[in-house]
Amino acid sequence: MNVKLLDLQAQYLPLRNEIRRAIDQVCDEQSLILGPHVDRFERNLAEYCQTRHAIGVSSGTDALLCTLMAAGVGPGDEVICPSFTFFATAGSVARLGAKPVFADIDPRTFNLDPAKVEERITPRTKAIMPVHLFGQVARMEPINDVARRHKLAVIEDAAQAVGARRHGQRACSFGTAGCLSFYPTKNLGAFGDAGAICTDDDKLADTCRKLRVHGSGHTYYHEMIGGMFRLAAVQAAVLDVKLKYLEGWHEARRRNAALYDRLLAGSAVVTPSIEEGNWSIYNQYVVRIPGGKRDAVKQRLADRGIGSGIYYPLPLHLQPCFQYLGGKDGDVPETERTCREALALPVYPELPAEHVRYVATELLGSLDG
Ligand SMILES: *Cc1c(COP(=O)(O)O)cnc(C)c1O
Secondary structure, three states: OOEOOOOHHHHHHHHHHHHHHHHHHHHHHOOOEOHHHHHHHHHHHHHHHOOOEEEEEOOHHHHHHHHHHHOOOOOOOEEEEEOOOOOHHHHHHHHOOOEEEEEOEOOOOOOEOHHHHHHOOOOOEEEEOOEOHHHOOOOHHHHHHHHHHHOOEEEEEOOOOOOOEEOOEEOOOOOOEEEEEOOOOOOOOOOOOOEEEEEOOHHHHHHHHHHOEOOEEEOOEEOOOOOEOEOEHHHHHHHHHHHOOHHHHHHHHHHHHHHHHHHHOOOOOEOOOOOOOEEOOOOOEEEEOOOOOHHHHHHHHHHOOEOOEOOOOOOHHHOHHHHHHOOOOOOOHHHHHHHHHEEEEOOOOOOOHHHHHHHHHHHHHHHHO
């Protein structure tokens, strides 16, 4: 059997005609950047995320960068974020001359540990960036509480969590703003790079809309120095078609995750733990393989035709480009341990139950071997 970690063709084929019609319309109209397709997608996305505003941008990375710029983050500022995340979280902080300050995660959920966040606060702290990793919302109540007491912005990196809920409330609606990625491997994937910023804050939304076109409200008049963060109309058209199917895809991922949970229960494999009140969209189904066996298990799965992924092999505080920050082994021990143990299994919506069973069986077998 051959089981890929993600099969994008399986999602595309049933929507082929509908998506091609939407793309054709953009081609016929030649309204290529921003414009009516982007406006419509922004309205539908804001409704979906339960925020007043959604601003389409060129990528998840640019969503983070643009939001940090709008929040006034710059040289001398510190932003607290996890070290166990995709590079963009801390990379966008550093690009603005600010300092990413890494706090450790809760090993059960892979998300920021709010108690560890509070320990990292200094007079220079300007914002907290929780990441809703693998599709599960971080513990936002204590994080927002710390932020309120210290008057900090909260920027949710919701790149992996579009539509994820916590006590019924959706990702991007907890903090000052939330940032989404539509990179093709995310639950809502574009046909290339795309992203969005969602917020209830009218002023922040207005600033982000200007920052995405070099800080201009009127063409060729620039109120501030921004970037070129615009969303392409063709991406918005594709995303607007796919948005209608997103809830069904989440449900299918959740079914696959629940089946893994049952099949792997009671074994040495540590299945993902979802906090009470959380509704994960399982952008990844990440287990822990303890005892130093993770890499061997990954290889054995590959030998049996099963794709798996390591998110993330090297934590951000140990990345070569961040050595100037002085990070060292032992700074965030739970993060470092997780980098040695985490393994993502195939969980995409179209994955048949019999493939889930095959993966689980082979995984358990590879632990004995
Ligand atoms: C994907 C991702 C991003 C960046 O998104 P791009 O669209 O690839 O720029 C940021 N943060 C996290 C946690 C991500 O998973």
